[in-house]
Amino acid sequence: MQLNRERQRKIRNMLHRSCPKEGTPELELWERNQQSSPLLRLPPELRNRIYELVLDVGQINVRFKKWEHRQRTRNGQRYYETIEGGFWCLILDREQNPWRAPKGAYPPAARGMTLLSPVCRQLYHETVLLPFRLNAWSFESLHVMDRYVLKEKRLPKPHRRAIRLLYAQTVLPAAMEKYFGGLEVVVLDTGLTMVKKPVEISSEDGDRKVVAWDVCSREWK
Template sequence: MQLVNKERQRKIRHELLTEAPNEGTPEREIYDLNRNTSPLLRLPPELRNRIYELVLSVGQINVCYKKWEHKSRASRSGQRSTEAVVEGGFYCRILDKKQDPWKTSPSHHHPNVAPPRSGSSHVKYQQGMALLSSVCRQLYNETVLLPYALNVWSFESNHVMERLLLKEKRLPRPHRRAIRMLYTPSVLTVAVEKAFGNLEVLLLQGGVRMTRVEVVKGEGKAVLWEVQHRWWKEEGRK
């Protein structure tokens, strides 16, 4: 049943990424009604895109994982049982675009509750980034991939990245392929690099910046990575 549900969700996402519903369907009537009555959707596409960019370009999205917390409790029979008391899971933090994500360690508060402020080191925690996409089909079509394309992405660790992408497959292919710039603790494995697909810039934890370059090789093209060093230090001087 779980596999069937995942396949159905994949088909729904693929259908929502198409331009518009078919003519003569109830979905098309709602689509046209929203397009004709919404002040936002009636704006020219250029203005809408600028608004989307201002709203969804937040800098850096740092993906973290909080383990489930358990507490042992004695039962009436004297035996000890384990009970989950705090939920865990993936969550994200908003950081500055040029901020080193590994110098701002996550404190692992509950994903649904923002941590208390502690001076200038406070980091904004978010559970959902693309709230515009859930309003209607046209907004979904126009905005669902923008948080991935407009922002730098980073992960708490390679383990968290591989678990999200490869093991649990939380990010659909169009979303992964929209990411262009990634901060990563180390060089990506072949499987992870293939999962992203369209990365243009990698910034490693040690300060090495790698830029994707395509060169002509024989009758085809080859992908090379141009390497620069000490990127964090150089950015800090500016």
């Protein structure tokens, strides 16, 4: 049965947020995997360290390629060849400026960010957000970011809110910043670095915390 995108998103969120209920076949399988898998038998601290070594790749740069229709000729007959397009990503060095990287210098990443998440429910539960939390994220352009994040909503809420470090060409609009939700550091093309910092403010209504951004600069590689 083919699931639409909204149904797929709900299933992913359910798998991430909840553990199997008592007395269900899913819980029996969960416990069986814990007993039979050498990886799942390791202490959580060791598993987390392994996940970090595998999934911390540096910087994930999201790009978009247009679909192409090229005219070809074979045996005197003309036809059109369709070259598939869509979103894809490059793996860059964490300190690399993604907008000044030589085009074609980096091969595209293999399909999918990790082969761990689809293995079983527990591995999905433990690893699905790590590529977003551990790596810097960047987009080919503001248009690509807007289309990927806001218009097509390619990132479910838990995934986009797991992103801590984002490289952006300009200061994010308030709507985009709010939509990500969990950003801690935003680095601009110029090297200007914005670090989120909670600030306590005293008022007649009592102390309250607000968010401010400290600004510093950095050098790209």
